[in-house]
Amino acid sequence: MMNLAEINWHYLLNDGLVITLVGYLIVFMALVLLAFVFNAVPKLLDFQKRRYLRKRGKEATLLASTEDLSGEGNAAIGTAIFMFFNEMHDEEDTIITIRKISKSYSPWSSKIYGITRGLNRRF
Amino acid sequence: MRKLFTVIGIIAILSLVRLSFVSADHPASESENELAKKEITIEEGTDNLSEAKKSNGALKGIKNFFSYTGFANATLGHIAMLIVGLFFIIIAIEYNYEPLLLIPIGTGIIIGNIPFVPGFQIGIYEDGSVLNYLYYGVVKGIYPPLIFLGIGAMTDFSSLISNPRLMLLGAAAQVGIFLTFLGALMLGFAPPEAGAIGIIGGADGPTAIFISSRLANGINILPDGTTVKNLIGPIAIAAYSYMALVPVIQPPIMRLLTSKNERKIRMKPPRAVSKTEKILFPIIGLLLTGFISPNALPLLGMLFFGNLLKESTRTNRLAETAKNSLIDIVTILLGITVGASTQADVFLTPDSLLIFALGALSFMIATAGGLIFARFMNLFLKGKNKLNPLIGAAGVSAVPDSARVVQHEGLKADSTNHLLMHAMAPNVSGVIGSAVAAGILLSFLL
8 A cells, every 4th residue: 555654745746736737738739839830831832822823924713722622532533534544444335346366377386287187187 | 210219319318417417517607696506516526526426416417407497497476477478479469459569579578587597698687688788779768769760751640731630639638648647656656757657648659668768767866865766667568558458448438438429420531731731741840849849859850750751752762661671670679678678576566566557547548638628629610620529539649559449439330430530630649749748758857
């Protein structure tokens, strides 16, 4: 069992509590600050792009807001473009196309030069 | 054939008897081995040894050999720790609980707890032993930053960048660290020891090792003149055990603190993140957190550096090495040495039991902190912006296991609701949060 007399109550109630509260607050503030900055970063980047486009005399409507673009949507668009350029299709067109290929004659596979020709004729 | 075996057997027995004579006449250690001292009496005037003396010597040689074996030196503590090591290996293989960590640690526990006679540079705590050299990386906090480098190189922060407000969940879950710090103080641990124990609540093994190697290393002197305890082994084992047990510890707390309807909440899909944002994140993150908590720079610096290697797309070779070969090598060394550091005579103390109890409590508080804060955030959010409170549980670091648990629990509530990507945001912010907390504790307590 713990001996309550051994506990440094003075430290616990003063420095201990201060470290706990201040430490937790600092962790919280650090991450809040990071969240705040990264909330602002896309807006800043958008603003910069718009300014760049405006300088070149182009309409800035193209980049309305990246915040509305979902990763899923981007993935679907990306896949569609990929499939289009690779001429892939999900559904088969059910038309069988058999191309006739004419081979040029080669004596290397000709049966008339086979070694069993004579035997076959005999029996 | 049988005759051949018989002849070989006789030769082997004769050579063993011969060896035992030699070892009886020249004991391997004269100063260190207490047992051997009791058993061995060095014969003087060996010129005229009689046959009786020879047979006596053989017996003593065998006894001497036996005294050096693990069987003669085994204690109940060793047996208990060997069972723990085997348990770790079994749950890793059978239940797939963090096998990459538990198999090296379990094997390390077995290696560290096979009884031996001290003084031959075998044990991890003996100067000059191979294990001692490898353990140097733990004691000096070398391995944790290298692990962080690998974590940084394999982590995709895009879910966090796309929804920065989820960082608050990672911050909220760090409540476990600070409340456990208070709990450890109440249980009579010295402040630096309490700080090192508290970090278990961060559910981040490398951070726990890093901070305990600085605060509870058995070297630092406390203001009252006493030396701080060496708690690296128990803290590391507790942290890694609870990380492995995330799928067991977290789900009941998640179900207890959330309603079924809340668990069904569908979150807005994360927006696409541009490459520029991904590159800016490690740079800004490093500058901000580094300035706030410079003591955590070895961890945060390596984490963000690893991420920059990945996101810059110019250093793919380095990123590949950091996230594969390097982290694998360090994980092997870290696991085996942390396991071996649990030598029964050093590890099995009442303090270790208290650390395990506090660690479990810390983990539960951290999980609850994240869940409750997610529900609190929902009070201010409307419609599609509402959070599924389950993702709050991923605020404890334990990357990526706690995010996986969230996904699993989310699927249980609604089989079409995938929360993994959302949960990764508080999960990685938990890593940053626990490292910042470690730095703050270091600056207060060192």
